[in-house]
Amino acid sequence: MLELKTPREIEAMHVTGVFIAELLDDLASRAEPGVNLLELEHRARQLITERGAQSCYWDYAPSFGRGPFRNVICLSVNDAVLHGLPHDYVLRDADLLSMDIAVSIDGWVADSARSVIVGVPRPEDERLIEATERALAAGIAAALPGNRLGDISAAIGAVAADYGYPVNTEFGGHGLGRTMHEDPHVSNMGRAGRGLKLKPGLTLALEPWLAAGTDKIIYDDDGWTIRSADGSRTAHSEHTIAVTDSAPLVLTCQDHVAAPE
Template sequence: MVELKTADELAVMREAGRIVAAALAAVRAEARAGVTLLELDAVAADVIRGAGATSSFLNYHPSFAPTPFPGVICASVNEVIVHGIPDGYRLRDGDLVSIDCGACLDGFHGDSAITFTIGPPSSADATLMKNTEAALEAGVAAARPGGRLGDVSAAVGEVGRGAGYGIPQGFGGHGVGRRMHEDPSVPNEGRSGRGLPLRPGLVIAIEPMFMAGGRDRFVTKPDGWALCTADGSRAAHFEHTVAVTENGPVVLTAP
């Protein structure tokens, strides 16, 4: 069931979104060669706890996963697309790193992700990140009242397919609110003019995930969580929690 949020609920979600943005900024500032993914997880945990919120990810146990998620962030490096478990891996120059983070404040969630490199990016990585973030911006711009959910999906997919990237099928955006994952599902490609009407109060996470190798195939790591490109190519992931309002889309996880 799709739940539309009130103005007061959107205000709380905006505060949750600011906490997520602050956690991602803190992680990005600490990410450098030699730092472990577990150390970055601790940075995000400190920010969330210090703001009086709780992690949306820690101990989250969706039906597809064999075990609850053990971290505060998803830390996905190089060929890992999403859902990477933070561990003792030490970052290296040239790594492509996606960090996904969620926080819950007063019963409402915010969810956002960024991708960056350790050190200067290669031209291919820079283009991949630029296009993935552009797809996010296109999806946000399409989240307008009177439109359809397919408009958002089509806008994201058009950028990814136009750049020749693969898109992992079955994984994409989602509704956000009292639960981190709510209806509706927001695929990363679709047909304009189709799907759920976009009404004020709808809140969705828009999160393009693109695979540089151009193929849609992915594999799941033995941990049951991390998705990796099947061909070993790199992947990027950007995400914002977005509210549909009478005046257009509002990014709730903006800094």
């Protein structure tokens, strides 16, 4: 069931989104060679507690996981791209780190992911991250009233194709609002003009993620961390957005302009 949000509810989600943007800024500034992933996890916990927010990840237990997730952020390194379980790993120069987090404030959820390079970057990793960011921007631009869900998916997939990267469709974006996962599912590849018609008030998390060499994935023994099947590097970008009567609103950044009452 789709739940369309009012302008006031969208603004409440933006409050959560701004906090997430600030949290990811903080963690990105700390992601340096010699820093342990557990330090980033503990910093995220500290910021969430200080803000009075609630983690959407803690005790999350979907069908694909192994037991409840007992962390507040996903931290995925190099060939790991989704659901990375924070663990005792010290970041190294040129590591590619993807950070994904969802929290709730006053009952309203926002979800965002960002990939950063630790230390001195490799050009091929910069290109991979750029592809996810441009795919995300293209998906957001397609989130117009009257368009179809397939228009978003097609826009994301077209950018990946332009860069020459394959697209996995097992995991993608999703609706959200009162909970972290709501209808609809948003594939990172699709056909324009197909699917659900977009209406004002629809809130979505768009999240293109790519592996440099494959669309196949494997799971770590922890039952959570998803890696590229060929060991190639990966990147992940995500924003929470709202469809409005005009341009889409990005809720997980600080320069959002509120929808009119």
